[in-house]
Amino acid sequence: VADSVHGRAVRRVADAAVQRVGREGGGVKFSLIYEAQLADPSPASERQVFADIVEQSLLAEELGFDVIWAVEHTALTHYAHMSAPETFLAYLAGRTTRIGLGHGVVCLPPQMNHPVKVAERIATLDVLSGGRVHFGMGKGATQQEAGTFGYQLEDLSPMIS
Numbered sequence: 001v002a003d004s005v006h007g008r009a010v011r012r013v014a015d016a017a018v019q020r021v022g023r024e025g026g027g028v029k030f031s032l033i034y035e036a037q038l039a040d041p042s043p044a045s046e047r048q049v050f051a052d053i054v055e056q057s058l059l060a061e062e063l064g065f066d067v068i069w070a071v072e073h074t075a076l077t078h079y080a081h082m083s084a085p086e087t088f089l090a091y092l093a094g095r096t097t098r099i100g101l102g103h104g105v106v107c108l109p110p111q112m113n114h115p116v117k118v119a120e121r122i123a124t125l126d127v128l129s130g131g132r133v134h135f136g137m138g139k140g141a142t143q144q145e146a147g148t149f150g151y152q153l154e155d156l157s158p159m160i161s
Contacts, residue, residue, distance in 0.1 A: 029066040029067075030065050030066055031065060031066050031067040031068065031069055031100075031102065032056065032057065032060050032065060032067075032068050032069065033069040033070075033071060033102075034053050034057075034068070034069065034070050034071065034082060034088075035070075035071045035073055035079070035080035035081075035082050036049050036050060036053065036080055036081040036082040036088075037049070037079060037080055037081075038081060039078065041077050041078060041081070046081055049081065050088070053088075054091070054092070054095070057092055057095075057096070057099070058095060058096065060099060061096045061097070061098055061099040065099060066099065066100055067099065067100035067101070067102045067134055068089075068092060068099055068100070068101060068102060069102035069103075069104060069134070070082050070085035070088050070089055070101075070102065070103060070104075071085065071104060071105060072084075072085050072103075072104075072105065072106055072107060072113075073141075073145065074107075074112070074145050074148055074149075075144055075145055075148040076142065076144060076145065085103050085104075085106075086103060086121045086122070086125055089101040089102075089103055089125060089129075089133075090125055090128065090129075093125065093128055093129035093132070097130075098132075099132070100132050100133070100134050101125065101129055101132050101133050101134065102133075102134040102135075102136070103122060103125070103133060103134070103135050103136070104134070104135060104136025104137065104138075105136045105137060105138040105140075105141075106118055106122075106135070106136065106137045106138075107137075107138065107139065107140040107145070108137045108138070108139070108160055109139065109140070109146075109149065109151055109156050109159055109160070111149040111150060111151065112140065112145075112146075112149045112151075118137070122135050137160070138160060139153075139156035139157055139159065139160040140153065140156060
């Protein structure tokens with residue numbers, strides 16, 4: 001893992017962080033955040049981006065990073081392919097032992113994700129991971145995503161706040 005291009009990039013960030021903490025002291029924490037971005041939405045590149053993210057996440061745990069975050073996005077073909085973060089994080093939970101698993105931001109308008117079902121999924125993931133889940137929620141980021149579920153983005157703020 002550490003010998004790949006992605007592994008070397010994660011290691012450089014970790015080394016810089018360790019040097020900074022050594023100089024400044026204190027409790028600096030580092031996380032990685034993933035949206036599964038890809039310019040070519042082909043099956044092969046989608047498989048590769050997830051393989052790369054898993055590889056980077058395993059190395060991040062080895063290097064002492066604090067949390068791996070997976071951000072939910074739906075219907076953003078040329079931007080992000082992380083439509084089921086809890087599935088990705090459950091896979092990581094089985095491959096890691098210490099690193100936190102951040103699920104956010106989960107879009108909570110009921111047609112997107114019913115809040116009761118989200119609570120059940122997050123609680124299950126937290127149990128299976130040994131209490132390592134971090135969680136964030138919100139209304140979503142784009143009209144494209146909101147429109148997929150029949151919403152206007154501007155109508156979602158009062159629903160979530």
